[in-house]
Amino acid sequence: MNVKDIIREIQANREEGIKDLYLVACGGSLVDMYLSEYFLKSEAKQMRVSLYTSNEFVHAVPKALGSHSLVVVCSHGGNTKESVEAAKTAQEHGAATITLTHNETGALISNSDYNILYKWGEETDVKDNPMAIIFNIAVEALHSTEGYDNYEKVMKGLEQVNTIIAKARVQVAERAKAFAEKYQHENMFYVLSSGASYGHAYGFSICSLMEMQWVHASAIHSGEYFHGPFEVTDKETPYILLMNEGRTRPLDERALTFLKQYGEKIEVVDCKELGINTIDDEVVEFFNPIVFYSILSVYRAELAEIRKHPLETRRYMGKVAY
Structure with missing residues (x-):
């Protein structure tokens, strides 16, 4: 299932739709999320966005987290314990959870509603790497909830x-x-x-x-x-x-x-x-x-x-x- 279909399905299955988006990871995977946080802070009129390092998300759970939330959790190796716990926390609070990893056997996968197994290496197209995929998720989420005039320009x-x-x-x-x-x-x-x-x-x-x-x-x-x-x-x-x-x-x-x-x-x-x-x-x-x-x-x-x-x-x- 591609990103567009994932977001469409989440919107269809959630009574309130997506009201807020949490970007959660550690280290290099968290770095891959800064772009999407900046994008949504800049372009969203209603949707809220928050960026969390995984362990803080677990130990200081945002009170706004709930069934209207979309949580994106990324771990390259798929077994970063803090990120696995963050995904569990998101699910325990009823949030729609998308995980990203390069490891098809990573523990992160079993703690998500949708997992995106991304490609890696210099031979891959960068649009298939985590930073671009997470950006794509943010753009699709914004466009599906309140519309985004420059959607086609981003896709291009x-x-x-x-x-x-x-x-x-x-x-x-x-x-x-x-x-x-x-x-x-x-x-x-x-x-x-x-x-x-x-x-x-x-x-x-x-x-x-x-x-x-x-x-x-x-x-x-x-x-x-x-x-x-x-x-x-x-x-x-x-x-x-x-x-x-x-x-x-x-x-x-x-x-x-x-x-x-x-x-x-x-x-x-x-x-x-x-x-x-x-x-x-x-x-x-x-x-x-x-x-x-x-x-x-x-x-x-x-x-x-x-x-x-x-x-x-x-x-x-x-x-x-x-």
Whole structure:
């Protein structure tokens, strides 16, 4: 069953329909949900949206959760204990529950009304990856409840974005190698972005740098940079700026202007430069993080290669009790 059919069936079987949507996951899977939270906060007139890390959802259950709620829970391996418990909690409160995983035997599947088994790997079309699928769920939920004028533009964008990414990966290949060569010995990065992509600035910090490279990192919203964080700007600390195309681009441009004046180690990854403008202007901002995920995967692979620190290396995750 595809996303459109799932949402249609939920709407048909729920007396009140879908009034609120909860996006629940941990780590990288939670990062995949920031886009959809931003989209619904921006575009929904009535539907409410909330983003939760799984364990908080379990221990501080929102009182609004009920039969009119749609809960989306994602776990790549399908067995993240906090996310399995979150899905159970959603069902116990009568919410419609959609789960996403790459593991066809994952425990998460048995705690859902609908499960989407997604594809994974560089050979897959990004529209079949979790970030795009969850975005598709959010768009379909909004369109089915209150209508969404740009629905067709988003659907077209989902068909276009894989081609954009394929070209962009080639475009940044040498730049990513140069980045890794230049910054291989750094032990701290600040990652800036705004809008739908702030979540990926956070994701690149906690997953790609901290988890996969054991490098200190912190995400900063471009709009918040001037309200405290810019005081630590100097010429010794590296900054990665993810430049969006769309309504929040002026926030990123303002940060870049300051960084160029007072910083020196600055890596700019600009979706506009990478060709995202083939997607309609009215919806292009929602595709920035989908592009950034794939492009920054090139950067992290080069960094892992030159540092001789494979992306799969862990010292705690899956190794000790926690």
